[in-house]
Amino acid sequence: MSSRRSRSRQSGASRITDDQIIDLVSKLQQLIPELRGRRPDKVSASKVLQETCNYIRSLHREVDGLSDRLSQLLASTDTDSDQAAIIRSLLM
Amino acid sequence: MEINAVNQTNTPTFYSKTQQNPLMGSALHEAFPTFQTTRGTTRKRTDYLKSQNKDSLREEEEEEEEEEEDNDDDERIEVKRKIVALQRIVPGGEALGVDKLFEETAGYILALQGQIRAMRVLASFIEGMDKQKRKLGG
Numbered sequence: 712m713s714s715r716r717s718r719s720r721q722s723g724a725s726r727i728t729d730d731q732i733i734d735l736v737s738k739l740q741q742l743i744p745e746l747r748g749r750r751p752d753k754v755s756a757s758k759v760l761q762e763t764c765n766y767i768r769s770l771h772r773e774v775d776g777l778s779d780r781l782s783q784l785l786a787s788t789d790t791d792s793d794q795a796a797i798i799r800s801l802l803m
Numbered sequence: 804m805e806i807n808a809v810n811q812t813n814t815p816t817f818y819s820k821t822q823q824n825p826l827m828g829s830a831l832h833e834a835f836p837t838f839q840t841t842r843g844t845t846r847k848r849t850d851y852l853k854s855q856n857k858d859s860l861r862e863e864e865e866e867e868e869e870e871e872e873d874n875d876d877d878e879r880i881e882v883k884r885k886i887v888a889l890q891r892i893v894p895g896g897e898a899l900g901v902d903k904l905f906e907e908t909a910g911y912i913l914a915l916q917g918q919i920r921a922m923r924v925l926a927s928f929i930e931g932m933d934k935q936k937r938k939l940g941g
Contacts, residue, residue: 738905760882760885767912
């Protein structure tokens with residue numbers, strides 16, 4: 712397969728080679744907790760991308776959950792507390 | 804003590820709840836010249852070989868090679884599809900080429916993780932505050 716790669720012609724500096732993609736994908740892999748320890752050549756690009764999307768979506772869910780929790784906390788804290796008032800005014 | 808209308812104010816979301824942008828930019832095609840070029844080059848080479856009237860062994864090799872190419876193509880299509888999905892998830896991703904997209908993705912993940920840490924600290928601080936108040940009879 713590497714021979715095929717070298718046959719493909721890159722006509723400009725902006726073109727991305729397969730090797731570059733592989734390199735970028737393996738770097739991305741190190742950020743995904745689930746894939747971090749595994750050898751880059753054992754994990755396919757497709758899997759890394761899939762796990763990246765999944766991970767970002769789970770981070771989104773976590774942020775949404777924390778957001779709800781913080782809203783509730785701020786809404787239910789005693790209103791005459793100075794600290795609560797300051798925090799509330801910063802965030803709401 | 805009257806609970807004021809705090810509950811009626813806008814619920815803060817510490818960033819807007821995630822929305823998937825359904826638009827797919829044409830930047831995608833520019834991001835993948837590699838795959839198209841490779842496919843075109845290989846097909847030309849295969850056609851040339853066929854026109855040479857090679858023996859059956861060579862034809863078998865060609866078929867194997869074509870199948871290998873098809874598998875590689877399938878793989879590339881899969882990867883391409885996932886990169887598109889990533890572009891839609893990462894803010895501003897649709898305008899980015901593949902290498903910038905990955906950098907942006909990495910930054911975005913780190914930002915989200917930081918945001919989550921900050922929100923957790925804030926939540927536990929507020930909870931702690933509450934508990935303290937109740938303990939001291941505030």
